[in-house]
Amino acid sequence: MTRRSAAAWLAVPVRWYLGVLFIGACLHKIADPRAFAVDIATYDILPLAFVNLTAIALPWIELVAGAMLVVGFRVRAGALLIAGMMAVFLAALAIALARDLDMSCGCFASQGAESDPISRLTVLRDLVWLALTTLVLRCDRGRFGIDGWLDRRSS
């Protein structure tokens, strides 16, 4: 097995992991957009005019991008969406940490700062996820997914 082929195989479980992760992360935000809007406002980065729009739209992008990775449909586009969101989340976290804000990241549930405070570990965790997304972006070849199935049908 070549390195390229091994990486393509490795990208499959990573793709599923990231997909499930993003689907899991968006559910509470879709269920309770008001709480997510408060989480966004707590970062104090976006102007008030964009807080609600972001709280309404972002979870659906997370949901669809996560689903695309899970089922292997337009994987590169899904991975690009997730990489873009991860980059934005990382920037927001870095700004909040630089300001010494004692707050929750709001990534998976609207928890208080006491139970889920942001820290350098949160940034490290997001960096790992961004690296995994890059792996999927570069190495996934549509195995165990709709992309691969469509390719086989057309060839």
Added chain:
Amino acid sequence: MTGATTVRRPPDASVPSLARSAVEAALIGLVCAAVGLVVNGIRPTGLPLVAAEPYQTLVPCPEPGGPVEAVEAGDPVVAGPRTFLVDARSPEAFARSHLPGAVNLPYDWLDPVPESRLHELATAIASSRSTTVVVYGDGGRPDSGEHLGREISGRGIKNVHFVAGGAPALLTGEEP
């Protein structure tokens, strides 16, 4: 002349180009945002597109707290010859009674101790050649002495203690 031959890997035809994927991603993102807006419009509990008022976010500022150690009222360190005593209670309570040699530095629950007062305190501690600082407060829950001790310790003054139980444990006639 022989030259090194480089073999370019053929592009994988099954993988779309990055540019094409980026366009797809942008379109999918727009469609998802539109779906989110439609669902939000249908929901009875949907958010207004623009918040009318700023959200009330509670982000406590980090407190410059340092380590403090609790000591009992009868601990020898409280009456030690190289102990600097600080009374965290109000000036009125301090005037009523206080330990001999204690300095009054009232603790305000809303405002940090001014830098100038802390500087004066540090100077007084240094000139007294004390090795230990003992703070006592009102003995309540929370205890002003403990909090003042943390604030003093957080500003770089070392070996700070607070008296568990505060003034009521040290002075007769004082209640928490």
